[in-house]
Amino acid sequence: MGSQKISLKVNGVDHEVVVEPRLLLVHCLREVLRLTGTHIGCETSHCGACTVHLDGKAIKSCSLFAIQADGREITTVEGLEQDGTLHPIQEGFWQEHGLQCGFCTPGMMMTATAFLKDHPQPTEDEIRVAISGNLCRCTGYMNIVKSIQYAAAKLRQGE
Amino acid sequence: MIPPSFEYYAPTTAEEAIGLLQQLGPEAKILSGGMSLIPLMRLRLAAPRYLIDINRIAGLAEIKETDGALKIGALAREAELERSALVRSKYPILVETAAVIGDPLVRNRATVGGNLAHADPANDHPATMLALAAEVVATGPTGERRIPITSFFTGFFATALEPDEILTEIRIPIPPPRSGGAYVKLERKVGDFATAGVAVQLTLGRDDVCDQVRIGLTNVGSMPIEAQQAEEVMRGKRVEPEVLRRAAQLAAEASDPSADLRGSVEYKRDLVRVLTVRALNRALEQARRGA
Numbered sequence: 251m252g253s254q255k256i257s258l259k260v261n262g263v264d265h266e267v268v269v270e271p272r273l274l275l276v277h278c279l280r281e282v283l284r285l286t287g288t289h290i291g292c293e294t295s296h297c298g299a300c301t302v303h304l305d306g307k308a309i310k311s312c313s314l315f316a317i318q319a320d321g322r323e324i325t326t327v328e329g330l331e332q333d334g335t336l337h338p339i340q341e342g343f344w345q346e347h348g349l350q351c352g353f354c355t356p357g358m359m360m361t362a363t364a365f366l367k368d369h370p371q372p373t374e375d376e377i378r379v380a381i382s383g384n385l386c387r388c389t390g391y392m393n394i395v396k397s398i399q400y401a402a403a404k405l406r407q408g409e
Numbered sequence: 410m411i412p413p414s415f416e417y418y419a420p421t422t423a424e425e426a427i428g429l430l431q432q433l434g435p436e437a438k439i440l441s442g443g444m445s446l447i448p449l450m451r452l453r454l455a456a457p458r459y460l461i462d463i464n465r466i467a468g469l470a471e472i473k474e475t476d477g478a479l480k481i482g483a484l485a486r487e488a489e490l491e492r493s494a495l496v497r498s499k500y501p502i503l504v505e506t507a508a509v510i511g512d513p514l515v516r517n518r519a520t521v522g523g524n525l526a527h528a529d530p531a532n533d534h535p536a537t538m539l540a541l542a543a544e545v546v547a548t549g550p551t552g553e554r555r556i557p558i559t560s561f562f563t564g565f566f567a568t569a570l571e572p573d574e575i576l577t578e579i580r581i582p583i584p585p586p587r588s589g590g591a592y593v594k595l596e597r598k599v600g601d602f603a604t605a606g607v608a609v610q611l612t613l614g615r616d617d618v619c620d621q622v623r624i625g626l627t628n629v630g631s632m633p634i635e636a637q638q639a640e641e642v643m644r645g646k647r648v649e650p651e652v653l654r655r656a657a658q659l660a661a662e663a664s665d666p667s668a669d670l671r672g673s674v675e676y677k678r679d680l681v682r683v684l685t686v687r688a689l690n691r692a693l694e695q696a697r698r699g700a
């Protein structure tokens with residue numbers, strides 16, 4: 251048994267991909283589908299730079315084989331923007347200077363968007379716990395928290 | 410950091426998965442949440458020839474009370490345990506345990522069954538399941554059997570599961586009234602293994618007498634440890650500070666830690682003593698509040 255054909259829906263677009271079972275989802279996204287917004291940091295499920303949504307849940311795409319995602323829906327950072335309009339979380343990171351080098355940003359934003367769906371009015375503590383699986387080595391956590399608060403407020407207005 | 414090649418199977422029933430285990434033999438490995446196995450494969454510390462992904466087996470993720478027990482399906486995710494209203498209201502020790510495993514993203518994938526079947530002495534559920542006197546349900550070619558948690562762990566990363574068996578469920582006896590439990594873990598940072606962890610589940614009788622208590626220890630030996638002498642010193646006695654101090658001392662003596670970057674042997678052993686007192690006090694508070 252070698253490579254197998256799988257189907258993935260990524261950011262609303264259906265893809266059929268032939269994968270070796272050992273191909274990790276993050277490699278499939280970046281190298282096969284050329285969606286390089288999802289980053290590879292530690293490769294051992296610590297840093298969260300590779301966070302994407304799998305059927306709406308935030309997961310680390312370096313710790314899932316692409317073949318496991320067969321038939322499922324994935325959202326990456328490229329799927330946040332809609333028709334040229336930034337998602338409130340992207341706007342928040344921009345307005346609140348939520349990034350310095352930007353390496354952790356895609357993962358931070360994917361974790362935050364999944365979290366805000368269940369926590370429309372988060373406390374600062376809840377935000378800090380929510381992003382505890384995402385490392386920022388510029389140590390810009392203050393502004394990341396503010397960016398998520400900005401997005402939470404903006405999303406509440408939109409309802 | 411690319412894992413070694415393997416053949417992949419995704420059965421949709423437990424029977425099919427067991428058939429594959431029989432057919433493929435000892436080089437097959439079950440893939441559940443994958444939060445330990447996949448990083449190990451990336452680091453080339455594990456290289457199974459066959460992976461049997463059980464995530465597509467339906468009905469293995471339930472969390473419910475029936476027949477006097479809380480049943481947790483092997484595929485229940487840690488995040489589901491944290492969110493479950495039933496678990497939050499009646500089994501806070503399980504919520505406390507789940508909440509300190511990995512990080513929130515890891516917990517969206519990590520399973521309770523995997524945390525036990527992997528049998529890493531640094532994993533957190535083993536101590537909690539020892540405290541709760543859980544049973545592990547193993548399903549094999551001839552059906553189900555129940556393994557008491559006290560005989561489930563047989564060594565360093567080793568369990569009583571047969572090569573053709575799958576852990577399908579965990580059963581926890583519903584605690585009687587005036588019970589309480591706590592899991593207290595010291596970790597250097599989110600996502601780290603415990604420097605030490607202590608799980609306590611107890612039941613109070615009349616006059617603050619301890620009717621039942623079980624104490625499990627995390628990452629202070631080559632296997633999860635039940636601090637039996639500490640339990641014995643408490644059973645049938647009023648839970649006065651001196652009794653708790655003595656139990657904590659015995660729990661520390663039951664530990665057998667190794668020195669590593671997290672601390673020296675002496676430090677970890679004393680940590681077990683301190684964490685045991687904290688866990689006992691938290692469990693007692695809950696038990697006294699309970700009807």
